[in-house]
Amino acid sequence: MRIRNPLNPARAQVLAEAAFVKIVPTQVVCTDNSTEDIVLATASSVRGCTLEYSFLLPISGKIQTGTLDVIHDGATATIISNLYNYDESVGEFPGLTFSASIVGDGLVLSLTMAAIGEDPLFSYKKIDWPASEL
Numbered sequence: 001m002r003i004r005n006p007l008n009p010a011r012a013q014v015l016a017e018a019a020f021v022k023i024v025p026t027q028v029v030c031t032d033n034s035t036e037d038i039v040l041a042t043a044s045s046v047r048g049c050t051l052e053y054s055f056l057l058p059i060s061g062k063i064q065t066g067t068l069d070v071i072h073d074g075a076t077a078t079i080i081s082n083l084y085n086y087d088e089s090v091g092e093f094p095g096l097t098f099s100a101s102i103v104g105d106g107l108v109l110s111l112t113m114a115a116i117g118e119d120p121l122f123s124y125k126k127i128d129w130p131a132s133e134l
Contacts (some may be wrong), residue, residue, distance in 0.1 A: 039106040046128045050131040053124040
């Protein structure tokens with residue numbers, strides 16, 4: 001029995017390039033008890049993106065790392081997965097929530113921080129999934 005590769009050549013090329021190119025993280029200094037909106041991409045050119053992120057409290061050193069998958073259908077954006085890790089000795093961030101939306105032609109990630117205790121640093125690396133390749 002032959003196993004078929006589910007990746008089309010264009011997607012395989014994107015993955016290969018991502019594996020060998022150093023992707024420099026984008027850093028956003030956030031403010032506690034607020035919402036930070038980050039435009040991830042132009043919605044008309046991508047159908048989604050994957051983010052590897054870290055959420056750091058610089059004073060206490062508390063950190064959460066994870067992966068977010070954001071997709072959209074042209075009208076509504078959705079976070080389809082949020083897999084994350086944290087140090088069990090200090091706990092997770094109950095005051096941190098993520099949401100996604102489309103504003104104009106922008107695919108927007110919103111971070112809402114409530115009573116975290118200090119101003120966090122959000123860093124992320126992103127891979128876009130172009131609309132033409134899905």
